[in-house]
Amino acid sequence: MTVKIAVSGKGGTGKTTLAGLLIANLLKTGKKPVLAIDADANATLHETLGVVPETTIGDLRETTRKNIDQIPTGVPKETYLELKVQEAVTEGDGFDLLVMGRPEGSGCYCYVNSVLRKYIDVLADNYPFVVMDNEAGMEHLSRRTSRGADILLVCSDPTVRGVMTAGRIAEMASEEDMNVGRMYLVIGRVPAGAVGLSPAVQDAVARTGLELIGTVPYDAGVEAVDIAGGAFVDLPADSPAMAAAAEILERIT
Numbered sequence: 001m002t003v004k005i006a007v008s009g010k011g012g013t014g015k016t017t018l019a020g021l022l023i024a025n026l027l028k029t030g031k032k033p034v035l036a037i038d039a040d041a042n043a044t045l046h047e048t049l050g051v052v053p054e055t056t057i058g059d060l061r062e063t064t065r066k067n068i069d070q071i072p073t074g075v076p077k078e079t080y081l082e083l084k085v086q087e088a089v090t091e092g093d094g095f096d097l098l099v100m101g102r103p104e105g106s107g108c109y110c111y112v113n114s115v116l117r118k119y120i121d122v123l124a125d126n127y128p129f130v131v132m133d134n135e136a137g138m139e140h141l142s143r144r145t146s147r148g149a150d151i152l153l154v155c156s157d158p159t160v161r162g163v164m165t166a167g168r169i170a171e172m173a174s175e176e177d178m179n180v181g182r183m184y185l186v187i188g189r190v191p192a193g194a195v196g197l198s199p200a201v202q203d204a205v206a207r208t209g210l211e212l213i214g215t216v217p218y219d220a221g222v223e224a225v226d227i228a229g230g231a232f233v234d235l236p237a238d239s240p241a242m243a244a245a246a247e248i249l250e251r252i253t
């Protein structure tokens, strides 16, 4: 059984950070291999993982579309694409990374897209955990992957407006028949030393109807790793953000 965790929310709320922290925790607790999927066109998840991807599914889609006639004869197109999806995987220590890359342009990509999606799903089934980082909004969850997430974590910053936005994103996710299993709210970048969320933010959380599954404190260590270009697995054991992500994982899995 594969547990697929997707992270969504508006820009700058700490989605990529949360996805990276979740993956680092899964690796540290031996819950591997993890398949990390970066579904943000402006891919940054690899930076939290300390690997450099060479290619993306978007590049693969473009080159296949342009050279569809040059696929070696005798090789079924599907088999060819399945191999290409496997080649697009960047291998890390305990995890693999798939970067979706640029979004589909205009023109008919139907065949190539549907085959690519199928083999991304086939690939994902080989992992106990899949963690997907999305770009702001929800459209990519439906458009880029054929199957919904088991758990959708909607990120917000600790503001009323942020939480209301998260509520709308969650609403869209349930309306659009995305096949999302469970949905939770995560509030990230909570100022260090804050005794909790403000009453106004707590009220906003209640209005969304979402369960707040955890908060992630602002962590200078995370910022330091980001500045140094390191990986989150190298964060110190007492990192508050890592501990917060560990608690979230505990609650959702």
Ligand SMILES: Nc1ncnc2c1ncn2[C@@H]1O[C@H](COP(=O)(O)OP(=O)(O)O)[C@@H](O)[C@H]1O
Pocket (backbone or CB within 6 Å): 009, 010, 011, 012, 013, 014, 015, 016, 017, 018, 155, 188, 189, 190, 216, 217, 218, 219, 220, 222, 223, 226, 241
């Ligand atoms: N808990 C945290 N502690 C410190 N810095 C954080 C934390 N969460 C996010 N950041 C910083 O905030 C910025 C935006 O975070 P990011 O995860 O890239 O957001 P998103 O993916 O939602 O756009 C990054 O520079 C990141 O380092």
Ligand SMILES: [Mg+2]
Pocket (backbone or CB within 6 Å): 015, 016, 017, 040, 044, 134
């Ligand atoms: Mg991001």
